[in-house]
Structures are given as structure tokens and as C-alpha cells.
Amino acid sequence: MVLSGVKKNDKCRIKQVMGGGYARKRLYELGLNSGAELKMVKNDFGPIIVSMSGSKLAIGRGLASHIVVERD
């Protein structure tokens, strides 16, 4: 499944970031690389918010739909 489909409060692990270019590298450098564990904080409108090792990141919905995750 993709990150934008994860429900609030659910935890997941990143399998792969699809697509390429700058956004992917930016995600990787922020620690959203394969294996990273995330918790969905908010997923209703606008960008989603995830928490990852204590910090919160807002990620645009379009980008979040390119992040393949598996649920824990």
C-alpha cells in the first residue's frame, strides 16, 4: 500500500519510494528511506503528517502516494 492510504495512528515501514528526482532524494535525506518506521499522525485533508523518531513531517498528498509502505 502507499503512505497516503495509511490510517491515522497506524504504524508502517517504508518499502520503497517510487518516482525519482529531487523529491525522492530529499525524502531519503530526511530519513524517509527504505526501512524507516513511521506513524501516521494526521490524514484527512491537505498534506499528511507523519511522526518519525520523534519529529513531525508534513508531506504533500501527491508525494505520499508515491511512497510504498507495509504495515507493521
Added chain:
Amino acid sequence: MQNIALVGNPNSGKTTLFNVLTGSNQHVGNWPGVTVEKKEGSFKHKGALYNVVDLPGTYSLGAYSEDELVARDFIVKGNPDVVINVVDSTNLERNLYLTTQLLEMGANVVVALNMMDEAESKKIKISTDDLSEALGVPVVSTVAAKRKGIEELIEGTLRAMDQKPRKIVFTYGKEIDEEISKLRSLLKEESLPYPEDWTALKLLEGDQEMLSIVDGMDKVKAHLESLHSDNVDYELDIVDKRYAYVNGITKKCVVKPDEEIITTTDRIDKVLTSRLFGLPIFGLIMYLVFQLTFVVGSDFLGGYVETAIGLFGELVEGLLVSIGSPDWLISFIIEGFVGGVGAVLVFVPLIMVLYFFLAILEDTGYMARAAYIMDGVMRAVGLHGKTFISMIVGFGCNVPGIMATRTLENKKDRMIAILINPFMSCGARLPIYLVFIAAFFPDKGGLVLFIIYALGIGMALLMGKIFSKTLFIGESSHFIMELPPYRLPSPSSVVRDMWEKVWDFVKRAGTVIFAVVALLWVLSVLPMGVEPYSQESILGRIGEFISPLFAPAGFGTWQASVSLFAGIAAKEAVVAVLGMVYAGVSEGSELVTAIRGSFTTLSAVSFLVMTLLYTPCAAVIATVKKETNSYKWAAFMAIYPFVLAWVLAVLVYQIGSLMGF
């Protein structure tokens, strides 16, 4: 003097640490050739003076943004004696990523484990000794906001100055390591601005700057091309390896509680970013900020400044008369200097109060939420959520508004944000509205002001939409933004932040705007012997010459035309010139009466539309030139708002006339 560089992630408390280290001994400039701000300062320790450079906050040392380029260029080429890496203790995993990049570069690093108090309250335990051992560099825990650990950090830094950095042997896995050594042997034959190891690594990462450096090196290029044709791409692998290295370290040195703690930030965010309340609360906060800005900044403090300038003017005039100065000198000093610069200084309180509140919003962490909340609205018109922050800043003055677009990483997003910023009605345009409101809508002032500001925002969004469909086609960059924890604003950093922007404005008032006002004064008294500010003066003739252009909009008088002409130099000059040409005084009830006599309600409305939207002031156009590095865009910035404003003003006047207003 020895150099210390500060580097760290955004929100790691780097700027706070810089302020604590250097106190008031700092100055702000620009890095040569780029628009990134350069902060430098110094401190004294045991009689010796040390220079501190605050590098831009960055998550990585790639070459994607100017910020990153500046930071890494300084570390490699600026030869700092020590690099203090400010690290957010509550989020070591991500912060140490930057640390690994610093170590790769062979920098002499001292790690400041900042915000240790927050880590403790989150029950995160970090062993500084183990971390220091694992990274091979000194590690000092600090709480910059409470001035804790600063002495230890300084001592650790000074000790590190005398030592050579311990070279960490870094491995990216067998395959990549081999590729690095292959490239290194090819690079050995060339002359490079950077170390070979690091250049090789960056080349494998696909770093654009490195690729352009090796452009003329045939062997290196051939090798890279062969990798490319074999579909070998290590870019993300290298990032992964660095993270694996960091994770190995944090496993050894950090103990985190199993249960996640619900923080105050989480509770506040539940309300402030909620679907239902997020937008209304944001609207309310903005409304309060503007109310307070106008009431406290403009009416209350601005009134005092105005009175003070008036008194100062009388004092100077009395003095000049008493020593028998010639009339032209008195006129120049009183009307040109005191009147001109005074007209600008009246807005200092307004700008001060607005930026005071914006600095608080920034410091508490709310600004990131504002960008988040507005992203949906902005995206609907093809803009990036962060654009809204630059728009809010533009309400004070468009120059810092345009500079605030630097946080947009994508060129397209940034260009649009720059081009629409002047539609945000800046503080200097406010007195124009106030005079016309006093003349025509004395009891509907609030409503008229609201409509004017809303029209500005509406035009900005509309033009944003049009630009994103025409001039700048392509994807808007993705929204990725850290939402930092809420923090109580630190008074000193709020005041400092506000003061930097206000001082910038005052400096401009003292130079550019003064020059412009002086020039206008000269034009108004020449040729010799004419009545100053009369139709016969050069200024009056310019107004007369361009006035037919404005006739279809209902204000084709030489007076209105000349005030608009002056407004291109500086918006503050519009009311000042209207005052001079209509009433022979700068402002007040005489001007209001005179304006009521020479405008109709309809032509007043179309004039307001014109002043809101037409060509931004010279300082803004100069800023656009500087930020885009292009005369073409600066010219565009001067012309398109004028055309747009003229068309709208004419439409308002013509349609209004047909409807019988």
C-alpha cells in the same frame, strides 16, 4: 583570528546558539554571488578573539539549494578551524546524517548535543561519551536557550582547534568503496578544488556541481558514462549507507522509551491543524495580528512618530530661519529631507509591530503550521503552501516579502511567489487608502480597507494561477516540511529578528527613498523661479504629460498623475506629493478637503485600485533584479502590474460611469 563555523539542521537551535555565543557582536551580510544571508559574529575567550560564521540551516550538504552549496563551500574552501555541528538531541537519527556528511568532508567537527532538556523530558537517554567515541569527535551537551553547557562547548571547541581531526574510515559497502577508489585514481591526475575522496563520492551521488567540475576531464567522464550506461546508480544507496551508519551509532548510544509520549505539541496540533478549526484559527490569528498592527503600530505609535517629526521639522525650520538661511535651503531641508524621510519613518512602528508578531509566530513554530494549513488553498491555484508565508511578510513591506520566498526550493514556485508578492498591500500604501477613506468613506473605513486588502490577495492568487498555467508550466514542488515542536518564543530572538527587518527598512528609507524624495523635490522647484510643486515645475509638466493616460480611469489630472509617478519611486511619496500639489502641506484635513474637491467617489475608487496594484516601488524592482539575477524579470515586475492595474481601474471607472455612479 581563528574561525568557527556553525552548521546544523533547521530548528536545531543553531541560531540561538549563535546568538548566545556572539551576543551583540554580529553582523548580517550576503554570501558573495548568492542571495543567502551570511551571519558573522565574534566572541572573546581568555583574551583571544574568535570569529563565528553561522552557516544556513540545512538537512544535507548536497548541492540542491543555494543554502546547501554555501554551507559546504564554506566548510571545504573557507577552511574553518572548527565546525560546530549543532544537533537536535530529540532527533539524533536525522541530525547525525548531516554529521556523517561533515565527517566525510574531513571537517574538524565538534558536536553540540543541543536541547538536551527536551530530550530528557521525552525520556531519551544519550551517552555523550559513547557518541564521542563512535563518531571520533568531541561531543558536548548543551541547552542553548538556557545558556547551559556553553562554557564547556567553547572549551571543547578550543581544544579541538589544536588537534587534527581523527580521520574516520567510512565504508559504503564493497561495491561503492571500489568505485570510489577507481574514480579517485582517475581524479589524482587532475587538479580539483575539493579533496579527491570526497569528489569521487559526490560524483557517484550524481552531484550536479561536481559533474560540472569534471566536465573537461575526459577519463573521469568516460568512466562515469560507462557506469551510467550499465545502469548503475548509487545515489540513494549512499544515503542509505549513511543512515545505516547513523543507526548503528544511535543503537549503541541512545536509549528511547518504548511507549511514545503524547507531548504538548501533539495536543496543541490536534486543535491548530485540525480540519475543522485549523483554517478559522489561522484566520483569527491573522486578523488579530493585523488589528494590533494597525491599532498599536499605525495609530498609536505612528501618531507619536508623526508628532515628533512635526516638532523636529519646526525646530529645524526655526533654527534655519534664525541663522538666516536662504529660502531654497529651508525648503529643501524641511520639505525634501524632514518631510520625505519623515513620511517613511512614520511607517517604522507599523512595520515593527507586524514583524514583531510574525517573529513570535515563527519562533513558536506556528508558521510551519500556517504553511501546512494554507497548502490546500494555495495548491488549488497552483502555488506552494510556503508561498503564503512570503505573502504575509509582504503586508509589512514587499522587499522582505520577496526575500522570504528563498525558502521555496523549486525555481518555478519561487518565481511565481516573487511576481505576485507586490499585490500584498505593503505598509507604505496604507496612508493613501486612509486619506481617500477620510475623504469619501469616513464611516465605512474598516470595510473599505478590508476590500482593498482582499482584492490584493485575490489578484495575487489569480495571477499565481495564470502564471502557473502559462509562464511557469510544470509540477509545483512537493510539500515536505518539518513541523517543529511548539516552543515559547525567546524574547531576545524575537526582538533580534524584528530589528533586523526594521533596520533594513530604515536603512532603505535613509538611502534609496531619501535619494528619490530629494530628486522629486529638485524636479518640483525647477526651472528656477517657479512656484514649488506647481504645474509649471518639471514635476508638474511630467504629470501633465502622462495625465492623458489616466483619463479613461477618471483621474487624468496632472496632480494625480504626478503622485502616481512619484509612487513608482516610493509608495510613501504618493500621499506626500498629493499633499504638496493640492494643499501645499503634507497631510491633514486640508488635503482631505482638496481631494474631495478633485475626485469623485468613483474616480477615487479607481484611483485606489490603481495604487493598490500598479508598478511596485523602486526598492522592490531592485530586489527582484537581485533575487532573480535578471533584468528581464525586473522589467516584467515593473510593467505587468501597471498594465493590470490600469485595465482594472479603467474597467471600474467606465462600468461605474455606465451604471450611473
